[in-house]
Amino acid sequence: MTADAGRRPTIAEIAALTARLRTLSQAGRVADPAEVDRFLADKREILDRIDVDDLPSPTSGFTRSSAQAVRELAAEGHPDAEGMVRSYLDDVSERVGVPVHQWGLDERDMDEIRTAEVRGTHDAVQHAHVAITDRRTAEAVSPFAAEEATVEDEAGFW
Structure with a gap:
């Protein structure tokens, strides 16, 4: 491989190096020591051309399984x-048109799940408040209103 310190490694170069590694691995102990040395030198040359600042942070692409996400949220x-x-994955599956339950969840997904829970809790509290207010209003008009419907019936989510 030709040294070019200013140029990032290409996919083709990395694929070629990987193919050479496979060949050397298959040869095992009978691999030509000179070829092993050439491989290691080419590998070092490619690694030296990778700028650390271009690499993603270790957690930027981190994904977790659904089970890991459940444990994290429970903790x-x-x-x-x-x-x-489950609700988040069902919603995303519906939006994209394919099941996504086996996909990994990244930090943006987790933030969306947490936000959806806060939004859902707020909506539930608001809905209950409206139901209670409506019932109190009905009781003020008719003392029999309390017998006609319960808060749970009116809230519709209990």
Whole structure:
């Protein structure tokens, strides 16, 4: 391989180096020592051309399985972590038109799950408030209103 310190390694160069590694690995102990030395020199040359600042941070591409996401959310104190993850994956599957339940969840996904839980909790509290207010209004008009419907019936989510 030709040394070109200012040029990033290409996919073709990395693929060729990987093919050479496979060949050397298959040869095992009978591999030509001179070829092993050439391979190691070419590998070092390619590695030297990789700029560390161009690499993603170790956590930027980190994904976790659904089960890991559930454990993480549960450890944060979310009592319905499993439901949160399942609901999020169902919603994403519907939006993209294919099942995504086996895909990894990255930090953006986790933030979306947490935000959806806060939004859902807020909506549930608001809905309950409206139901209670409506019932109190109905009781003020008719003392029999309390017998006609319960808060749970009116809230519709209990």
